[in-house]
Amino acid sequence: MKALVYHGAGAKSWEDVPDPTIIAPTDAIVRVECTTICGTDLHILKGDVPGVTDGRILGHEGVGIVTEIGAAVTELAVGDRVIISCISSCGKCASCIAGLQSHCRAEEGAAGIGWILGHLIDGTQAELVRIPFAETSLHRVPEGVSPETAMLISDILPTGHEIGVKYGAVKAGDVVAVVGAGPVGLAAIMTAGLYGPSKVIAIDLDANRGAQAKTFGATHGVVASDADWREQVLALTDGLGVDVAIEAVGVPKTWDMVLEIVRPGGHVANVGVHGTSVQFPLERLWIENLTITTGLVNANTARMLTRLLGEKRIDPSGFVSHRFALADIESAYDTFSRAAETKALKVLLQA
Numbered sequence: 001m002k003a004l005v006y007h008g009a010g011a012k013s014w015e016d017v018p019d020p021t022i023i024a025p026t027d028a029i030v031r032v033e034c035t036t037i038c039g040t041d042l043h044i045l046k047g048d049v050p051g052v053t054d055g056r057i058l059g060h061e062g063v064g065i066v067t068e069i070g071a072a073v074t075e076l077a078v079g080d081r082v083i084i085s086c087i088s089s090c091g092k093c094a095s096c097i098a099g100l101q102s103h104c105r106a107e108e109g110a111a112g113i114g115w116i117l118g119h120l121i122d123g124t125q126a127e128l129v130r131i132p133f134a135e136t137s138l139h140r141v142p143e144g145v146s147p148e149t150a151m152l153i154s155d156i157l158p159t160g161h162e163i164g165v166k167y168g169a170v171k172a173g174d175v176v177a178v179v180g181a182g183p184v185g186l187a188a189i190m191t192a193g194l195y196g197p198s199k200v201i202a203i204d205l206d207a208n209r210g211a212q213a214k215t216f217g218a219t220h221g222v223v224a225s226d227a228d229w230r231e232q233v234l235a236l237t238d239g240l241g242v243d244v245a246i247e248a249v250g251v252p253k254t255w256d257m258v259l260e261i262v263r264p265g266g267h268v269a270n271v272g273v274h275g276t277s278v279q280f281p282l283e284r285l286w287i288e289n290l291t292i293t294t295g296l297v298n299a300n301t302a303r304m305l306t307r308l309l310g311e312k313r314i315d316p317s318g319f320v321s322h323r324f325a326l327a328d329i330e331s332a333y334d335t336f337s338r339a340a341e342t343k344a345l346k347v348l349l350q351a
Helices: 039-045 147-153 156-166 183-195 207-216 229-235 252-261 282-288 302-310 326-337
Strands: 002-006 012-016 028-035 062-069 081-084 128-131 138-140 175-179 199-204 220-223 242-247 262-270 291-293 320-325 346-350
Touching: 002 326, 012 326, 028 081, 028 147, 028 326, 039 326, 062 128, 062 147, 081 147, 138 302, 147 156, 147 302, 147 320, 147 346, 156 183, 156 262, 156 302, 175 183, 175 252, 183 199, 183 207, 199 207, 199 229, 207 220, 220 229, 229 252, 242 252, 252 262, 262 282, 320 326, 326 346
Parallel strands: 175 199, 175 242, 199 220, 242 262, 262 291, 320 346
Antiparallel strands: 002 012, 028 062, 028 128, 028 346, 062 081, 081 138
């Protein structure tokens, strides 16, 4: 089969590799119908994720058709169309039972990490992929839902929902600010609407993204490069600051921004992947009764989001901005890596 293979920082290649095979009785083999590229994949190519070694097939999102199942798999069948979760969880270890699937401690996740696809084992940017713990790591696509829309349940929607909205404890009437209206920020904006906030403010350097955020549920857009961006946000909150500030970029500047706009007693939910240290002025903020949360997605709300998708209660189809054939994946990477220029949100790769 063909797959995108990592060969060290800055090096990748679309090449022939052996087909995956069943290794454990809980495995399934899935023929990939569509997949996508995550910002984490760009971090890998920069050399920021040392656990990814030369020869690894990248990718941790997708939808496909089950072609083979292990002897212990009874709840899935060959021919099922399934969503591939970005988190592979055994469902039995202490972490999974505690709802911390992102730190699954099963054999293949012995390092205490549930993100293994495209990281510690071969991933989804390929024609075929082996999925460990198939019954707890695959979800059937609802009838009438397209593969490209269902693919957004793999990672982006659960991440924005769980790490931004759920960890941020968004509740009815809250004022929520999301700093960074990229794909994960937009996912937080969309899923925040499930909890009835009074206002959802999108803050981004790009005015077009702020405007686009309104199609995903933002009530207001603020341009971060405006000298008075903070005053604009405070004016929407009676000068008090927001109840929930979600950081969805992962750089020191945006971390500082959320601390500037959260009100006393508020929540700061960090979703962005940070590559450098940030400052937390504890000497000033200890008195503010803040709750600060971080996290790697558990994907334990994926089934709930899938039901909402099936009932058309949410519509994430607008996240797909560009479409490529799977064989054109290197062009797709180029487009996605220049998102500020190309206006890319999620790029769809179709087999």
